[in-house]
Amino acid sequence: AQSVTQLGSHVSVSEGALVLLRCNYSSSVPPYLFWYVQYPNQGLQLLLKYTTGATLVKGINGFEAEFKKSETSFHLTKPSAHMSDAAEYFCAVREMGGTGNQFYFGTGTSLTVIP
Amino acid sequence: NAGVTQTPKFQVLKTGQSMTLQCAQDMNHEYMSWYRQDPGMGLRLIHYSVGAGITDQGEVPNGYNVSRSTTEDFPLRLLSAAPSQTSVYFCASSYRQGTYEQYFGPGTRLTVT
Numbered sequence: 001a002q003s004v005t006q007l008g009s010h011v012s013v014s015e016g017a018l019v020l021l022r023c024n025y026s027s028s029v030p031p032y033l034f035w036y037v038q039y040p041n042q043g044l045q046l047l048l049k050y051t052t053g054a055t056l057v058k059g060i061n062g063f064e065a066e067f068k069k070s071e072t073s074f075h076l077t078k079p080s081a082h083m084s085d086a087a088e089y090f091c092a093v094r095e096m097g098g099t100g101n102q103f104y105f106g107t108g109t110s111l112t113v114i115p
Numbered sequence: 116n117a118g119v120t121q122t123p124k125f126q127v128l129k130t131g132q133s134m135t136l137q138c139a140q141d142m143n144h145e146y147m148s149w150y151r152q153d154p155g156m157g158l159r160l161i162h163y164s165v166g167a168g169i170t171d172q173g174e175v176p177n178g179y180n181v182s183r184s185t186t187e188d189f190p191l192r193l194l195s196a197a198p199s200q201t202s203v204y205f206c207a208s209s210y211r212q213g214t215y216e217q218y219f220g221p222g223t224r225l226t227v228t
Contacts, residue, residue: 009155032215043119043205043219044158051214090157094215103148103209103217107157 002027006091006106014114019063019078021109023091026072032094033074035065038108039087047089050074061085086113117141121206121220128196128227136191136223138206144218145211147189148173149181151202152222158205164189165211196227 007022025031032051036044048059055067061084065076074091089109095102122137140147148163160173164183178200180192189208193200203224207217 043221105158
């Protein structure tokens, strides 16, 4: 089964600083890759996704992620953190092929933005 | 479109009670799933369905039942609630093809005492 690793369960950055949230997956076949964001007491919403094509993907709220096949990584970045970015972030992969729910989530990274 | 809706938002049960968490979607998605979210454990798949009449177990199915009689609805039943089932439950749906991105409901916060 696929495993998704998010390094750092808690990340703190100063307002205006770079945000970097790390995600690695285990599949040898590049899957579909997703980042979701969860604001307090809300459901998850899609931030961005990689399916095929350009490996640098732009999402909502100024976030972007780069798919690196050689490193099996899909790290999330934002050049300048805003207070409103404080939330829980989940990396997810969807394995290719098959007919079941082959959607796997990381354990999440809680982002704190310090004013 | 309402998207994915879940009811109730909050629920408190006593040990041994049963209840059904409701989930509905109006996007004509074939796939629907139930997850539970616990601190430090991310989202764990309970049950999923790839279409009406078809369901399967996920990672943590014990103590839960599901059925899918229509494309729109996917209720989750707790047969005999236990304190270990205290959690936040999310329903999600997606198309069977394409990019498979999942759309999530707002969640149900369940406490079992």
